[in-house]
Amino acid sequence: MPELPEVETVRDGLDRLVTGAVVRDVEVFRDYSVRRHDGGPAGFADQLRGRRLAGAARRGKYLWLPLADAAPADPAAALLAHLGMSGQLLVRDPAVAGEWAHPHLRVRLHLLDAPSGAHYLDFVDQRTFGHLSVADLVPTPDGAPGGFGSPLAAVPEPVAHIGRDLLDPALDRDVLVERVRRRRTGIKRALLDQTVTSGVGNIYADEALWRARVHFARATDTMTRPVVHRVLDAATEVMTEALVQGGTSFDALYVNVNGESGYFSRSLAVYGRLGEACPRCATPVRRDEFMNRSSFTCPRCQPRPRNGRW
DNA sequence: ATTGTCGCCTGAGTGC
DNA sequence: TGCACTCAGGCGACAA
Known part of the structure; x- marks a missing residue:
């Protein structure tokens, strides 16, 4: 299962492979995989369409991609992910994805202008303990960056109650x-x-x-x-x-997360x-x-x- | 407020 | 072959 080191590997990969990409469309194949989200799967898709992925940050096993609009401004929301027991985030191109229709594909983001040229960001999760959502960003109480890889002093609201992890430079x-x-x-x-x-x-x-x-x-x-x-x-x-x-x-x-x-x-x-x-x-x-x-x-x-x- | 328990979920493995 | 059952576990919801 993905532990913190694996999630950090995924964060680093996403940071390099999809930062700057625009979400062209969203497909949700399993409603349960976007739970804890206002407006359900439809609202999730609506809030992502047309937004730009502005980076990748992590605290503990939560990771998030701040969402920016065309006009540069501090992001106010983020795509939040937890991989749970079996989740994977796969950055893929159509040739590979077409050949391999994964049985546990739960959510697919269609991307434009990813630095890697990838067309899809796929959330694959066999046991569905993981989930995605769009969450508002809230300021950190100490004014320090919200987590590993975050230039912003903010975290997604569902992460605000969680302590800094042991790899966080701002941990006291x-x-x-x-x-x-x-x-x-x-x-x-x-x-x-x-x-x-x-x-x-x-x-x-x-x-x-x-x-x-x-x-x-x-x-x-x-x-x-x-x-x-x-x-x-x-x-x-x-x-x-x-x-x-x-x-x-x-x-x-291929950003892979498995227990192996x-x-x-x-x-x-x-x-x-x-x-x-x-x-x-x-x-x-x-x-x-x-x-x-x-x-x-x-x-x-x-x-x-x-x-x-x- | 702090501490502890429960159950979500699926597939592999096991026993009959 | 097939069915019932157990196990794995992060973490939110809830109880005490």
């Missing part, structure tokens, strides 16, 4: 550490809470905690500042390494590796149920805290 780490320590919950819950910091999913949370040698149920209000820093640093490292690997395979007309970047097969220490040897100490990896999901830990490197919070 010390403030984040204190926010985490003020919470009365377990460290993994805090990592997964989008309002604290965004973009950390189940996989990277487990990997980061393993690196930092902290159990997922460790109570945040018992953690010292250095330990919280260690966890956040580990999460940043894991995502940065994945970004470096994921950015290597990139076709000029080399990172997932090669570099996971504990996630999904029940019973396999911990890369550090060879103890078999353990799986616990947590938040109706799974948590993978090394029982030796990450001993269970006495007063943990699950």
